[in-house]
Amino acid sequence: MWLTFLHMFRKRVTIQYPEEKAKLPPRWRGRIVLTRDPDMGERCVGCYLCAAACPVDCISLQATEDENGRRYPEFFRINFSRCIFCGFCEEACPTYAIQLIPDFEMAEYNRQNLVYEKKDLLIDSQGKYPGYNYYKVAGLAIGGKDKGQAENEDVPVDIRSLVP
Amino acid sequence: MATIVIDGKTYEIPTGKNLLETCLTLGFDLPYFCWHPALGSVGACRQCAVKVYKDENDTRGRLVMSCMEAVTPNQRISISDPEAKAFREQVIEWLMTNHPHDCAVCDEGGSCHLQDMTVMTGHDYRRFRFKKRTHRNQYLGPFINHEMNRCIQCYRCVRFYKDYAGGKDLDVYASKSNVYFGREEDGILESEFSGNLAEVCPTGVFTDKTLKEHYTRKWDLTMSPSVCQHCSIGCNTVAGERYGTLRMIANRFHGQVNGYFLCDRGRFGYEFVNADKRIRQAWTGESVVSPEQLLNHMAPAWNQSKKVIGIGSPRASLQSNFALKALVGADNFYHGVSDNEHDLADLAIRIFREGSVRTPSTREVEKADAVFILGEDITNTAPILALAVRQAVRHEPGKAADAVHIPGWHDAARREMAQQSKGPLFVTSVHTTKLDELARDVYRAAPDDIARLGFAVAHRLDPQVPDATDLPEAVAQLADRIAQALLAAERPVIISGACCESGCVMKAAANVAWALQKKKQQTGLVLTMLECNSLGLAMMGGHRLHAAFNAVMNGHADTVIVMENDLYRHGKADEVDAFLSKCQRVIVLDHLLHKTVSKASVIIPAGTFAESDGTLVNNEGRAQRFFQAYEPTDIIRESWRWLLTLGHRIGNSRMAPWQNFEDVTLAMDREEPLLRGVAGVTPPSAFRIAGQRIARETHRYSGRTSQQANINVSEPKPPEDPDSPLSYTMEGFHGQPPSSLIPYFWAPGWNSVQSVNKYQAEVGGSLRDDDPGVRLLEPRTEGTLPYFVGVPERFRPLDDHLWIVSLHHIFGSEELSAHAPSVAQRVPQPYILLHPSDAAALGVETGHPLVFTIESQSYRLPVKLSDVLPVGIAGMPYGIDGVPYADLPEWAIVPRGNQRQNLNDLSYAKRHA
Known part of the structure; x- marks a missing residue:
């Protein structure tokens, strides 16, 4: 009885959710988002690695290309009613596009509403990995970046030159 | 057989191969790039290094490239030797110094040989910190995408494209680490086999551009x-x-059949x-209907009609044609091909079944040491066969290499030894073919003259064959040369077919093969057909298309089911028009909109090959099964399934016990004597x-x-x-x-x-x-057909007439592929090809329209000139949009007066110039 009484003066562990929000660490695996690169271009290049890594096969997408050769997903769908928030997709992503963020507030009364399309997933932020721009490293020429303009690239070879 | 020791374990292996092939056959994972089973070895990439030991006491060994080392008895090698492994890993590391950071956006990723080999060698960390060399890409046409940064300089592309497939416009440029694989300038790759670059290239330099449109x-x-x-x-x-x-x-x-390669059409x-032109809904003349409504509409109509006839198709599967035959009855089943095509396919079956010569597979053609082509442009009608012939001409020069013990896989050395020499290949055709460049002799003449040459050659091989009289001296000498070359060969192959649409050419080819067979047991005769199941349809039996027209025009029948067939491609437009308008009900089952569909009163959406199961019989008589890749969307079904459902609904007693594909196939196997064995094609x-x-x-x-x-x-x-x-x-x-x-x-x-x-x-x-596949046609060993007689007359040009022949195009002449957007870009414009002297006589020049009539059907086509075409003959592209069908070869009447008038029509001339 006395012990119980003492506990009344202790700091409370229980928080008054939802009035008070839980504090989540930045690496907490919650809602999945698609991020943008520093130039605000879509980071996702539609490589299908997240979909292949997904153990419950809840990601599907279709890659397409803009007129300058930059790839992006035509549609990108995650069925969150199947997602187990394992983070494999984030691990597989070669462009830091898909990220799990510290947010779990996505409960729905209707299961159909848990199917997120690209418009629901894409955010205007770089997420946890600021500064990375896949196309600055890749050898592919896209609009605004020609051959030889990526990091660590020489200018294109002049194949008609005879200079050794 | 020999014994070799790999990593201390003994294996029994056949000799005559190189170490790499042997290790792969034994199941070892040994990385390689430049070697390809069809292309042989050159030893360019240094990736397949293994250790070879002198004897059991040798502990140091020496590193060799396994693709360049022949297997010898009692050889001792090591694949897992640490030095060999380190060597292989280092080679990959070098290759990767310039490889871009591209896998995520590379179409090869996930089916990439470079990825596989990198993982296999264990290279995982980039140590090279300097800049990567980059290249500009080229536009290579609608089929192939170019991304040159990814190149690892294995030379497979040029070895396939130039050396194997005979292409001229892909090459290697620049030097050292800057080497560049591409064309001299941007442009469409000319070879018919360019698509194979996507599979031959071990990385993503050449990839499938059509796949990129909807990448997966x-x-x-x-x-x-x-x-x-x-x-x-x-x-x-x-x-x-x-x-x-x-x-x-x-x-x-x-x-x-096809080995490792496909042509671009395929x-x-x-x-x-x-395509947008796919038929996805059923339609009954008034409105779009559901399957149930369709059957409700069809069943009473069926019972009301006087008689229902069915027109099959050479591009539909055996099962679909058989189901149609069962539905309408054997007496009312007609082949949906022109009478000429019908006769040629029947002739081919007769030659194969009752003749003494076997038809070889494409692989066997590859091994032939003398080839005689009569009248066919196989590069355009059966491209993979042309690829096989390109390999066949390497056999005779290869004998010199064999004499000095250069093994067959040692590709670079054998080519070096052969230089430009070629084996005996004789090409006879109406117009130039791409194989002319390899031929020892080329003869361009009218189909009848080609047949005459064939008879002359056969006569020289066996005097029982009637000779062609009064041959010009040069042609007689050519016949002598061909006969000698064929007699000198071990495995001669004669190639002809239905695409030159001349029965006497096919008969001449059969005579040559049969005469040769008496002296050379391994003679082969290949006859190409016009469509994928032409031979299968002919083996099923059925009536001619004209008989179907007559049945309706004479009032014996009033309803027709046309299955997967555009009649306007097989019959003259006015005849088909009259036929279709006389029919009370025209029921069309097909997957693409075409002119026949537009005249239909009932349209039923059929599945394409990707949405169907079926069996086809190829030109070799090999029955092969294709499987549904996916369940069709909407209400699309296989043709045979629609016909089965319809048969059940109208109470066709024969079809009643058939429920699925296997029932139809088994019934066909039982009932069609020529198709016995088709049920055994697949489990x-x-x-x-x-x-x-x-x-x-x-x-x-x-x-x-x-x-x-x-x-x-x-x-x-x-x-x-x-x-x-x-x-x-x-x-x-x-x-x-x-x-x-x-x-x-x-x-x-x-x-x-x-x-x-x-x-x-x-x-x-x-x-x-x-x-896979079951060969249905094997030659008879005794009591074979006598030689064909009836040597055709010499071709003589006629005034005011042109003898029109079909010219086939790999892109455009085939109906279905021409609907693919990428292929459509390569389809030629309609034209009429004339010899300059004919053109001069008619007063027309390149680009001018020529007006002529074939059997009362008038044409107006822009003129193209070719000085290799025989005088008095004109070529018209086969099956191309804008060139109405005519039963060729046929005389065209060219009214002279009209030409003058047409010359004034400058706007037309300019449009087509």
Whole structure:
């Protein structure tokens, strides 16, 4: 009885959710988002690695290309009613596009509403990995970046030159 | 057989191979790039290093490139030696110094030989910190995408394109680490085999541009074994589907038919399946109807009609044609081909069944040491056969290499030794063919003159054959030369076919082959056909198309079912018009909109090859099965299934017990004497491996619970396949199934198409448990047909007339592939090809319109000139939009007066100049 009484003066562990929000660490695996690169271009290049890594096969997408050769997903769908928030997709992503963020507030009364399309997933932020721009490293020429303009690239070879 | 020791273990292996092939056959994973089973060795990439020891006391050994080292008895080698392993890893590291950071946006990723080999060697960390060299890409046409940064300089592309396929416009430029593989300048790749670059290239330099339009990784495709529908060779393909559309066609290795390669028509023609012109709804003259309404509409109409006739199709499967035949009755079943085509296909069957000469497979043509082509332009009508002939001419020069013990796989050395010398190849044709450059002699003449040459050659081989009299001196000498060359060969092959549309040329070819057979046991005779199932349809028996026209015009029948056939491609427009308008009901089953469909009163949506199961008979008489790649959307069904449903509804007693594909096939096997054995082409649909179906999807397939979640979050039950032992899901057997059921090639560690090595009993040889398909036509050994007699008369030009022949084009002459957007870009404009002297006589020049009539059908086509065309003959492209059908070859009447008037029509001339 006395012990119980003492506990009344202790700091409370229980928080008054939802009035008070839980504090989540930045690496907490919650809602999945698609991020943008520093130039605000879509980071996702539609490589299908997240979909292949997904153990419950809840990601599907279709890659397409803009007129300058930059790839992006035509549609990108995650069925969150199947997602187990394992983070494999984030691990597989070669462009830091898909990220799990510290947010779990996505409960729905209707299961159909848990199917997120690209418009629901894409955010205007770089997420946890600021500064990375896949196309600055890749050898592919896209609009605004020609051959030889990526990091660590020489200018294109002049194949008609005879200079050794 | 010899014994060799690999890493201390003893193996029994055949000799005559190189070490790399041997190690791969034994199941070792040894990395390689420049070696290819069809291209041989050059030793360019230094990737396949192994240690070879002098004897059992030798502990140091020496590093050798296994692809350049012949197997010798009692050899001792090591693959896992640390020094050899380190060497291989280092080579990859060098190759990767300039490889871009591209895999995520590279179409090769997931089926990339470079990825596989990098993982296999264990190289994983980049130490090179300097700049990467870069290259600019080229536009290479609608089929192939170029991304030169990814190149690892293995030289496979130019070795395939130039050395193997005889292309002229892909080469290697610049030097040292700057070498560049491409064209001299941007432009469309000219070779008919350019699509193979996507498979031959071990990285993503050359990739399939049509796949890029709707890109899907290999692991995400639902794949099934299929057979190419675009010519009579019947190459085996893999058809891959995703999200309800066909995404790509890849080569499916077949040791006898297509080997490792496909032509561009076969590889890129598939897009007609996704075309906007697809028929996806049933229609009854008033409105779009459901299947049930359709059957309710059809059944009473059927009973009311006087008689129903069925017109089959040479591009539909055996099952569909057989179901139609059963539905309307054998007496009312007509072949939907022109009478000439009908006769030629019947003639081919007669030659093969009653003659003494066997028809060889494409692989056997590759091994021929003398080839005589009569009248066919095989590069355009049966491209893979032309590729085989290109290999065949290497045999005779190869004998010199054999004499100095250069083995067959030592490609670079053998080519160096052969230089420009070629084996005996004789090409006779109406116009130039791409094989002319390899031929020892080329003879361009009218089909009748080609037949005369054939008779003359046969007469020289066996005097029993009637000779062609009063041959010009030069032609007689040519006949002597051809006869001598054929007699000097071990395995001569005669090639002709239905595409030059002349029965006497085919008869002459048969005479040559039969006469030769008496002296050379291994003679072969190849006859190409016009469409993928021409021979199968002919083996089924049925009446001529004109008989169908007569039946309706004379009032014996009033309803016609046209199945997967555009009659305007097989009959003259005015006749077909009259026929279709006389019919009370025209029921058309097809998958694409065409002119016949527009005249139909009932349209039923049929499935394409990707949505159907079926069997085709290729020009070799080989029955081959293709499988449904995916369940069709909307109410599309296979033609045979529609006909079966209809048969059940109208109470056709013969069709009553048939429920599925297997029932139809078994009935056909029983009832059609020439098709006996077709049921054995694949294992039955109840076939299981360890109780499991064979999965059409890879174990890495993705998106199962999300693909259709936008429609409904609860996943639907996957479709079940009642017709085959394959499943539509990733659940099932993923190992090596029987060869006719291989949906895709994959082996652990081998994601690229190179994994086919693991499916072969011996690398480069046939598939394990033999190549798929059943040969239905074998020659008779005794009591064979007598020689054909009736040597045609010499061709004589007529004033004011032109003898019109068909010229075939790889892109455009075949109906279905021309609907693929990429192929459509390569289809030529309509034209009429004239000899300059004929053009001068008619007063026309290049680009001018020429007005002429063929059997009262008038044409107006822009003129093209060619000085190699025989005088008095004109060539017209076969099957191209804008060139109405005529039963060729035929005389055209050219009214002279009209030409003058047409010359004034400058706007027309300018448009076509």
